[in-house]
Structure formats: structure tokens, C-alpha cells
Amino acid sequence: MGTLTVILQLIASLSLLVFVHELGHFLFAKLFKIRVEKFRLFFDPWLTLFHFKPKNSDTDYGIGWLPLGGYVKISGMIDESLDTDQMEKPAESWEFRAHPTWQRLLVLLGGVLFNLLAAILIYSGLTYTYGDTYLPIDAVEEGMQFSEVAKKAGFQDGDILLKADTTKLVAFDEDNVRLLLGAETVTVRRNGREERIVMPGDIMQQMMKEQKGFATYRFPFVVDSVLPNMAAEKAGLKVGDKIVAINGQTMYRSDVYVTLHNNPGKELNFSIVRGSDTLEQKITPNEQGIIGVIIRGPADMYQLERIKYGLLESVPVGVGRAIKKMTNYASDLKYVFTPEGLSNVGGFGSMASLYPETFSFEVFWSMTAFLSVILAVGNVLPIPALDGGHIVFVLYEMITRKKPNKKFVLRAQVAGMFFLIFFMLYVNLNDVFRHFFK
DSSP states (O other), rough: HHHHHHHHHHHHHHHHHHHHHHHHHHHHHTTTTEEEEOOOOOOOEEEEEEEOOOOOOOOOOOOOEEEEEEEEETTTOTTOOOOTTGGGGGOEEEEGGGGGGGHHHHHHHHHHHHHHHHHHHHHHHHHHHOOOEETTTTTTTTEEEOOOOHHHHHTTTTTEEEETEEEEOOOHHHHHHHHHHOOSEEEEEEEEEEEEOOOOOHHHHHHHHOOOOOEOOOOOOEEEEEEESSHHHTTTTTTTEEEEEEEEEOOOOHHHHHHHOOTOOOOOOEEEEEEEEEEEEEOOHHHHHSEEEEEOOOOHHOOEEOOOOHHHEEEEEEEHHHHHHHHHHHHGGHHHHHGHHHHHHOOHHHHHTTTSSSOOHHHHHHHHHHHHHHHHHHHTOOTTTTTTHHHHHHHHHHHSSSSOOHHHHHHHHHHHHHHHHHHHHHHHHHHHHHHHOO
């Protein structure tokens, strides 16, 4: 049931965003009285599940069977349909090619603009509904636990992150991590003293190669409840107990999980802090590496910062978040065609993995907003068959006052479609390889 929930969430997000994107093209075309022959949600090669054409309308609306996108077919435009018969005839007043370049440019940008608008509306709504809740980075006295890449750069487990260059790091979230990774130096608190670490210029490539991230909070393993008839209860563990070591090795939450997972059915010696006392207790995890406790979450151990926004305050925050997400994602594209980047790109499987197995209203809309940003940025890339490719040809015409050669446009469109098909196959095979062979 969890997998089905994930798949349905991904399909719902993509369906909504594709509809919004195509609606942008459609409404701008209608604004300039350009004929739209088809409006499709999902692709419909060989078969359309449902379609209708209202009386006195030029547009046939429908739903295809392949839930990987959608399209609008605009008269007088060489698009994915590769229908060139119309282009051999004199241009009609209602055709795309008969309209001024500035109008055609807006029609082509319509999908991107609507995806950006959708992201702004969603982020504004989430900001108003949930506000901001974060764990201050210096509230966790245990500091951070770093990956091997971070340790090679000079970080040590237990360091508390303070500043990226001269900017204070407030929380360990996406924005602050970007500041950290883009900094020349990072200041940490180590054993009560401030230390400066010079960041390697290729830290992002190293992280993508290792696929281990940068760091996580070093949370303690504190028992919140004990399950009946399992090893923890039989050993006498109590609510509030803190596991600090196993077999004499200091442990934090993630370490305990790994150790239990790697030692099913083996007796282990636990060091447990209870109040002011430290106890030693032998416990044997079951065959699944479980001892039978539920641990205390960060919200129960630390004081979280909460910020609420009014309706009018939410809009500029939503605008800022959408624009920041867009600029961050656009900036990350420079890594896509590096060896490390190509090994990390993913397709529908990677997108699906971002959704939880149990539905969360907040997570669903957050992911939908982020995918809207991805669609907006991806579609303006100057690749024929994408909106960006068409935009390049219109800009060429605006600058040179000459229409691009129709045969060249057609060949570029075909080449772009082959490139996109190959790229989609590659990223989705990447997902399959990672799932089954890593």
C-alpha cells in the first residue's frame, strides 16, 4: 500500500503541473487569437482515452493513456507532432507563424510562467498554513556527524557549524547547506574553541561521487517508550534511558541503528545513562536487529524555533522561496554533465522516492511546488523539442529579422526529440541500476 501511495502522489503532482504548464501556452495563444487544435493531458500515441470538442470551438480536449506529460498542438508551429503539411501552405491569420515575434515569445514562455506562478502560490499557501519550524544548528550540543568527504576536508564528528565565510548558519537546511558548500571557509566550534576550515573547490563533485551527503545532526539515542515482550523490556530499559555506548564504543542515534542492524541475534554490552548513573546491560537484538524501543524525536529533546506568517506576509516569502528554488536548481544544472553528476541523475524512481509512503498534505504540496520549479527550469533549456528550443528560434528571428530555415527547424526538432528520449531512458535506467545493484 505504501508503494501505491507514493506512485499515486507522483502521478497526481505531475498531472496537475503538466495541466498548469499546458494551460499557460493555451491561454496566451487564446489571448492572441492563435488557434489551438489539441489540448492533451498525458500523451496519446495511437490511442486517446477520452476527448471532446465543444460546439463552435477549434480545440479538441482530451486525456491520453501515457501519463508522462501532455501537450497543446498550436496551428502553424513545428512541434513534437512533426506535422509540416500546414507549413507548406500560405500562413493564415490564426496561425502561430503569422503573429508578431513578441506574441509568439509569450506563448512559448506561457508554460514556464504558469509553473513559476504555481510554485509561488503553493509556497505562499504552505508558508501561511505551516509557517517555519526549524532546529537551531547550535542547539544540538552533540554537534554534527560528518561523511568521509567532509572529514577529508577537515571536519570532525562533534563540530558545531557556526559560519559560512561571514554568514551565520542558522539551521542545517537546504539554504544553509548551500551557503556552507559554496563558502571559501567554514567556522566551527570544536571542544569549546572556534576553528576555520578551508573548503575544497570540488566539494560538490566529491559528494556526488561518494553519494553520502555532507553531515547529519548527531542526535543521542534516548528511549521514549519500551515495547512489551521484547529484548529491551526484558533487560529493564526505561523511558528516558540514553544509550551512549555499545561494546565500549561511543554511540549516537545513527550509530546504534547501524550496530543493531549489523548484529542480529548477537549479545551486545550496552552502556546506558539513567539520570546521574551509567549502567551496563547485556541485550540481544532479534533476527531483524531490533531490541524493541521507540526513540525520542528532536522536537521532544530540543527547543524548536517557530515562525508564523500572516496572509499578506506569506506572499513575499512564497515569491522568495520559489525564486530561490529556481535559481538554486538552475545553478545545479552545471553539475549534470560532469561524470559525478551523470551518475547521480535520476528519473521517475528518484522523484517518487521523495514522497513518503503515508500521505502528508504538507510534503505533497512541497514536492509539487519543487517539481513545478524543475519543470519551469527544464523547459527553458535551449534544446529543440523543449520550449527553450522554440524560444531560441524566435529570439533568432527577433535579432536577425529573418525566419529560421524550416528544414533546419524540423531537423533540430527531430534531433532534440531523440536526445530527450535517450536522456529519459538513461536517467530511468540509472534508477533501476541503483535500486537493484547498489
